[in-house]
Amino acid sequence: MGLSSFKRALWVFHVATGSCNGCDIEIVAALTPRYDVERFGIKLVGTPRHADVLLVTGPVTRPMLERLKRVYEQTPDPKAVVVVGGCGSTSGVFYDSYNVVGPVDEVIPVDVYVPGCPPRPEAIVHGVVTAVAKLEKVAERG
Amino acid sequence: MSGLQILWQGAAVLVGGGLLGLVYKGFDRKLAARMQARIGPPLRQPFLDLGKLLVKETVVPKDAVAWLFRAMPFLAVAASFTVLLYLPWGPFPAVLGGYGDAILVLYLLAVPAVAMALGGFASGSPLATVGAQREIVMLMSYEFPLAVAVIGVVWRLSTLGVGPAFSLEAIAASPLWAQVGPLGVIGLAILAACLLVVTPAELSKIPFDIPEAETEIAGGLMVEYSGTYLALFYLADAAKTIAMAALVVILFAPYGIAGLLGLKGAGAQAVDLLFHLVKIFIVMFAAVTTVRVAMARLKIDQVARGFWLQITAVAVAGLILIVLDRMVVG
Numbered sequence: 096m097g098l099s100s101f102k103r104a105l106w107v108f109h110v111a112t113g114s115c116n117g118c119d120i121e122i123v124a125a126l127t128p129r130y131d132v133e134r135f136g137i138k139l140v141g142t143p144r145h146a147d148v149l150l151v152t153g154p155v156t157r158p159m160l161e162r163l164k165r166v167y168e169q170t171p172d173p174k175a176v177v178v179v180g181g182c183g184s185t186s187g188v189f190y191d192s193y194n195v196v197g198p199v200d201e202v203i204p205v206d207v208y209v210p211g212c213p214p215r216p217e218a219i220v221h222g223v224v225t226a227v228a229k230l231e232k233v234a235e236r237g
Numbered sequence: 238m239s240g241l242q243i244l245w246q247g248a249a250v251l252v253g254g255g256l257l258g259l260v261y262k263g264f265d266r267k268l269a270a271r272m273q274a275r276i277g278p279p280l281r282q283p284f285l286d287l288g289k290l291l292v293k294e295t296v297v298p299k300d301a302v303a304w305l306f307r308a309m310p311f312l313a314v315a316a317s318f319t320v321l322l323y324l325p326w327g328p329f330p331a332v333l334g335g336y337g338d339a340i341l342v343l344y345l346l347a348v349p350a351v352a353m354a355l356g357g358f359a360s361g362s363p364l365a366t367v368g369a370q371r372e373i374v375m376l377m378s379y380e381f382p383l384a385v386a387v388i389g390v391v392w393r394l395s396t397l398g399v400g401p402a403f404s405l406e407a408i409a410a411s412p413l414w415a416q417v418g419p420l421g422v423i424g425l426a427i428l429a430a431c432l433l434v435v436t437p438a439e440l441s442k443i444p445f446d447i448p449e450a451e452t453e454i455a456g457g458l459m460v461e462y463s464g465t466y467l468a469l470f471y472l473a474d475a476a477k478t479i480a481m482a483a484l485v486v487i488l489f490a491p492y493g494i495a496g497l498l499g500l501k502g503a504g505a506q507a508v509d510l511l512f513h514l515v516k517i518f519i520v521m522f523a524a525v526t527t528v529r530v531a532m533a534r535l536k537i538d539q540v541a542r543g544f545w546l547q548i549t550a551v552a553v554a555g556l557i558l559i560v561l562d563r564m565v566v567g
């Protein structure tokens with residue numbers, strides 16, 4: 096256990112902080128038979144308490160600011176954050192919106208960025224798998 | 238049986254039952270994936286999930302009633318594993334067969350559901366409270382048809398002078414099908430069908446996963462549980478699946494095949510045990526895996542009404558047929 100526990104059993108929670116729903120659809124697409132992330136033991140869960148990885152989509156809007164922090168804190172350690180999409184990485188096309196606080200990494204620590212608008216499901220799966228490396232390192236340190 | 242014997246047999250059943258539960262969970266997920274034209278997780282996925290949950294942090298929410306929240310996962314595991322000790326395993330009698338019967342098993346099967354509901358209430362989350370209420374409503378609705386099915390079988394056996402009544406061993410030792418008339422066979426078939434409908438409800442699997450309903454109340458009962466406690470509930474679920482499917486097999490299909498193959502001694506026992514496990518698997522596959530792939534979630538009022546009116550009516554009809562059979566055949 097420990098070290099490799101996360102390699103093939105990764106539970107993912109999806110947080111939409113103000114995305115246009117494009118990235119969200121691509122995340123769901125990764126669950127479909129065509130991509131089938133369950134093959135790698137990746138499972139979408141309904142609550143941050145069960146999650147190992149947070150998939151955050153969209154720029155952080157003002158109302159979502161506190162919620163995003165809260166969801167991050169609710170996730171048990173060790174955890175990793177994967178930002179999906181250009182919006183979450185840089186605020187994207189919404190960079191000068193009055194209602195956008197900033198990209199996700201200005202609110203919570205981010206481990207992996209998956210650029211794209213929206214990224215392809217392959218890229219999202221790759222991003223999640225990259226996050227495993229971080230989790231393993233944390234688990235190793237104990 | 239001596240104390241020592243009970244001890245080592247009990248340990249064997251508990252460890253075996255736990256492993257079996259996880260392996261069957263793996264099969265369940267793999268087969269469900271195959272039916273959806275996916276590749277699906279490896280068979281050992283439940284073990285991987287469990288291992289991962291054990292290294293995760295375990296959070297007790299600030300608003301929770303801490304001692305209740307902590308105690309309930311242990312209660313669920315203890316109850317669902319205890320059931321395994323009261324069930325006969327194919328050719329092998331139940332470890333604690335002399336100390337409890339079908340009625341005790343029925344009650345023990347209800348305990349994990351109650352423990353989950355209490356844990357949900359104790360976690361202080363509104364989502365978990367909704368889930369817990371639904372769990373209790375479900376418990377109240379499927380318990381009656383379940384009891385009717387079990388009592389129908391037990392009563393008919395007792396009229397045939399098979400004793401002691403309610404002992405699962407006696408039930409397993411004398412399959413009813415050949416001893417009743419045509420009316421009784423129809424009645425038994427109806428009761429068996431009712432029990433198969435109750436099985437996924439008892440296990441909170443789709444279409445009866447209403448208390449957990451991930452897409453609607455975010456995991457319901459389990460919403461605040463994490464790490465080790467979640468792992469315990471996971472384990473309880475695995476053991477309970479085995480226990481429930483085994484109960485169906487014992488009541489309605491307690492046949493061995495060693496006699497047919499002309500085997501004797503240890504070989505016969507091994508073959509019969511294996512056959513018993515295969516039957517458990519078939520029940521699980523038919524009543525849980527296939528159903529959960531084919532259906533969507535029902536609403537709680539549909540489930541309550543369905544079990545109280547339709548399924549209960551069908552079960553009672555089965556019971557009446559068995560009573561009539563007793564009057565005709567004797």
Ligand code: SF4
Pocket residue numbers: 113114115116117118119152153154179180181182183187188211212213
């Ligand atoms: S990155 Fe593109 S698809 Fe994703 S939320 Fe932003 S605008 Fe929508």
